Amino acid sequence: MIYLDHNATTPLDPRVLEAMMAFFTDRFGNAASRHHALGCDAATAVETARQQVAQVIGADPREIIWTSGATESDNLALQGVMRSSAYRKRHIVTVATEHRAVLDTCEILEAQGVHVTYLGVGTDGRLDLDQLVDAITDQTLLVSIMHANNETGVMHPIARIGSLCKERGVLFHTDATQSFAKTPIDVQSMGIDLLSASAHKINGPKGIGLLYVRRKEPRVRCEALIHGGGHERRMRSGTLNVPGIVGMGVAATLPADDGVGALRDRLESALVSGLDGVEVNGHRTERLANTTSLSFKDVDGTQLMKRLPEVAVSSSSACTSALLQPSYVLGAMGLPEERLRGSVRFSLGRGNTAAEIDAAAAGVIETVQSLRASAVAHE
Numbered sequence: 001m002i003y004l005d006h007n008a009t010t011p012l013d014p015r016v017l018e019a020m021m022a023f024f025t026d027r028f029g030n031a032a033s034r035h036h037a038l039g040c041d042a043a044t045a046v047e048t049a050r051q052q053v054a055q056v057i058g059a060d061p062r063e064i065i066w067t068s069g070a071t072e073s074d075n076l077a078l079q080g081v082m083r084s085s086a087y088r089k090r091h092i093v094t095v096a097t098e099h100r101a102v103l104d105t106c107e108i109l110e111a112q113g114v115h116v117t118y119l120g121v122g123t124d125g126r127l128d129l130d131q132l133v134d135a136i137t138d139q140t141l142l143v144s145i146m147h148a149n150n151e152t153g154v155m156h157p158i159a160r161i162g163s164l165c166k167e168r169g170v171l172f173h174t175d176a177t178q179s180f181a182k183t184p185i186d187v188q189s190m191g192i193d194l195l196s197a198s199a200h201k202i203n204g205p206k207g208i209g210l211l212y213v214r215r216k217e218p219r220v221r222c223e224a225l226i227h228g229g230g231h232e233r234r235m236r237s238g239t240l241n242v243p244g245i246v247g248m249g250v251a252a253t254l255p256a257d258d259g260v261g262a263l264r265d266r267l268e269s270a271l272v273s274g275l276d277g278v279e280v281n282g283h284r285t286e287r288l289a290n291t292t293s294l295s296f297k298d299v300d301g302t303q304l305m306k307r308l309p310e311v312a313v314s315s316s317s318a319c320t321s322a323l324l325q326p327s328y329v330l331g332a333m334g335l336p337e338e339r340l341r342g343s344v345r346f347s348l349g350r351g352n353t354a355a356e357i358d359a360a361a362a363g364v365i366e367t368v369q370s371l372r373a374s375a376v377a378h379e
């Protein structure tokens, strides 16, 4: 099996597992039980991890709230801010290509009377900053725009968005799940007030993530969604997942995977030159180094995946493919129906080799050719 679906999830790095192990067994303390040594040990490990993840984004450790993953972080950011009694404004600006964790939360908020503006994107997947400026009103409390899109890898200019938000006195949340610990992020210089990330997208464990919540200039008010004891600056109660937290801290500090961009380019050029009718979806340069979304003319992406089980890819975002609908991300980019149907996402990661990429490319080329030939035979 050649695994090219790292935007859905990644394998646990052995260094991360090694660091976590003791916290499942001997070092099992509750990080809130600081009146004995086992609890103190757990609390110290949690604070070390908090420093590790904070450093990756230039934050103060006190600004990190542990959650169960980026879905929860997105929910907490949007609902927590909108529910806070400190704020009166009732308008959110977001983008049509956001992850479902943001879009579904916006729908819930709309049902509660919040007004939401969904900005469109161009065929390259990027938003028009003039449209963002026009969308912000004196009722806007929050702008939520992802850093890198999970399906196309397309990146939004979050530093410019952050400074636009600052100028207008609007809070800025970014879902950075796909870019965290992979591309440089600095919450200060980028003007980020809230940021979501998840461990399992960066070779860490599943079920642990974080929300960065700015503490000053401005101090962001965020109401808890989960109550019971007031952990995590009262924003997220519940006994901390110590092994997971330790794992996320180590995963965030693993050395960068510098080879992945060259392998992605190798795969992309092999497929584009080896087949007719292959198109790259999204901006060619303003995107993650590990991701390529390709559309194969006259081929159904799900058919291609079925016929090539030894290569793990995605025909649209894993979270939406459960609903068996064509990609809303590519749809929002205005791509024709046929290009949506023929789309496949390849997302590379740590451990992929040139030999794997060459084998995957050869497999895809052969399968596309055979699917096209059998379509012609049936005409």
Ligand SMILES: *Cc1c(COP(=O)(O)O)cnc(C)c1O
Pocket: 007, 008, 068, 069, 070, 071, 072, 099, 101, 146, 148, 149, 150, 175, 176, 177, 178, 197, 198, 199, 200, 201, 207, 208, 209
């Ligand atoms: C994977 C992903 C999520 C969800 O993260 P979980 O930790 O699995 O809940 C949210 N946003 C983006 C952009 C993602 O890629």
